[in-house]
Amino acid sequence: MKKLFYLISFLLLTEGVCAQIEITLRTSFIDSIKNRATVHANFFVDKAHKTANPAAKDGDMHIAGRDAAIGLPIVAEIMNAGLPQQKNATTLIHGKETSGQPTDMTGVWRIWCEHSGSDEQVQGEHIDKITTTNPPHVFEIHPVLKADNIDLLKSLKPIEGFTYKNASEAFAKYEGTSFEIIPHDNTITMLTKGVGYNYVKFKIEILSEQAHTDDDSRMFFCSVLDNNNDVIVQKVRMIFIKESSAEKRIRNLQPGDRMRVVGIPRIDLALVSYRARHSSDKPFMLKWNLPYEMVIVAALN
Numbered sequence: 001m002k003k004l005f006y007l008i009s010f011l012l013l014t015e016g017v018c019a020q021i022e023i024t025l026r027t028s029f030i031d032s033i034k035n036r037a038t039v040h041a042n043f044f045v046d047k048a049h050k051t052a053n054p055a056a057k058d059g060d061m062h063i064a065g066r067d068a069a070i071g072l073p074i075v076a077e078i079m080n081a082g083l084p085q086q087k088n089a090t091t092l093i094h095g096k097e098t099s100g101q102p103t104d105m106t107g108v109w110r111i112w113c114e115h116s117g118s119d120e121q122v123q124g125e126h127i128d129k130i131t132t133t134n135p136p137h138v139f140e141i142h143p144v145l146k147a148d149n150i151d152l153l154k155s156l157k158p159i160e161g162f163t164y165k166n167a168s169e170a171f172a173k174y175e176g177t178s179f180e181i182i183p184h185d186n187t188i189t190m191l192t193k194g195v196g197y198n199y200v201k202f203k204i205e206i207l208s209e210q211a212h213t214d215d216d217s218r219m220f221f222c223s224v225l226d227n228n229n230d231v232i233v234q235k236v237r238m239i240f241i242k243e244s245s246a247e248k249r250i251r252n253l254q255p256g257d258r259m260r261v262v263g264i265p266r267i268d269l270a271l272v273s274y275r276a277r278h279s280s281d282k283p284f285m286l287k288w289n290l291p292y293e294m295v296i297v298a299a300l301n
Contacts, residue, residue: 021113022120023138027276029070029123034269037239037295039065039109039215041141042075045096046130052081052090055161058199061086063093063144064130064137065103071124073135075115076107077142079155081293089150104148107141108241110266113194123187137146142264143297145241158246158298162264164201171224171232173197174265177290183276192270192290198264201300203229204238205258206250216242219293220250225258226269236269237293246299260301263294 033039045065052061061081065074081090096103117136145152147148172193184187203220214220218240224233238261240247253259269293279286 011064017127019118019194021116021138021192021194021240023111023113023116023187023192024120024122024187026069026123026187027110027273028186030188030273032154033109034217034273035212036214037107037108037219037241038145039070039141041070041074041076041103041105041107043067043074043103043105043141044100044109045093045103046096046229047133048093048191049081049133050094052078052086055159056163058162059083059159060142061090061093063134064133064135064270065129066130071127072121072139073137074128075106075134075137075140076144077140077204078145078147078152079156080159081102081155083155086152086155088146089147091149092150104146105141105144107144107152108147108239110140110142110295111137111138111269112140112264112266114196114198116194142173153241153243156241156246156297158262158300159199162170162199162223165197166202167202167224168226168232170197170200170265171202174290174292175233179281179288181276181286181292183279183286188272188276190267190284192267195265199262199297200264200294201260202232202264203227203260204257206234206253208255211231218242218247218250235242237270238263239293241295241297246296249299258301261296262298262300263296265292265294267291268293 047061049061059080060077063076104242116138121138180191203225207221211221222238268291
């Protein structure tokens with residue numbers, strides 16, 4: 001009887017992770033952000049953490065809210081939010097939560113299925129005011145880089161007191177996650193499974209010159225290495241936020257050079273777009289595994 005109880009409990013706990021997740025985005029929206037690191041939002045704060053998570057948890061402050069142009073439930077996250085340097089930003093957010101006035105927010109866009117719940121996520125559907133800091137969501141602004149006139153770029157640094165996720169485990173999970181793309185006339189639907197593994201520590205080796213550059217970022221294709229310099233993944237696109245400490249570090253590196261970093265994953269919409277556009281010639285690409293890329297949020301010594 002006890003074994004049956006534990007089995008049922010396990011199944012209930014893992015149901016949300018194993019369930020199929022369905023996300024539908026406008027093709028025009030995908031095209032507008034697929035090669036950019038950041039997004040701008042007229043962000044209405046519905047519910048914010050009273051205090052930041054402790055550093056041992058991840059040190060973030062979660063802020064749930066809405067933006068009409070994005071058209072999805074959003075959770076914005078300020079990195080290292082408990083540090084004194086971020087006090088002005090957290091005070092601003094709590095003031096916006098009370099006043100109901102929007103925040104002019106810029107940050108890294110992130111589509112990732114960690115807290116998606118069981119509902120479909122369809123861009124443009126009506127969203128009621130959010131009442132919790134962690135609603136079912138796939139769209140994040142994480143990390144926040146600017147809130148009104150407060151610059152948060154310096155919050156992108158190592159999280160002191162946090163144990164980063166193991167690189168071999170994290171990338172094995174990313175690589176093994178199923179994914180399907182269903183193109184429509186003006187939208188693209190993505191079917192996938194839940195994945196966690198935020199804030200991973202790993203080593204990169206630069207494979208090429210810049211894969212893409214924009215006013216907000218520089219992107220490189222890199223190999224992912226473990227602590228023994230063994231290759232975990234051959235090629236992943238890495239995003240470096242302009243003027244961040246990690247981006248300043250990589251400016252002086254060349255193909256073949258290596259660097260230790262902390263990164264967070266997101267769905268690679270450039271690959272989603274490519275697979276959808278070429279599906280008439282290569283329909284098998286629509287069911288290739290999860291396309292992902294890594295946003296580098298800190299450089300390590």
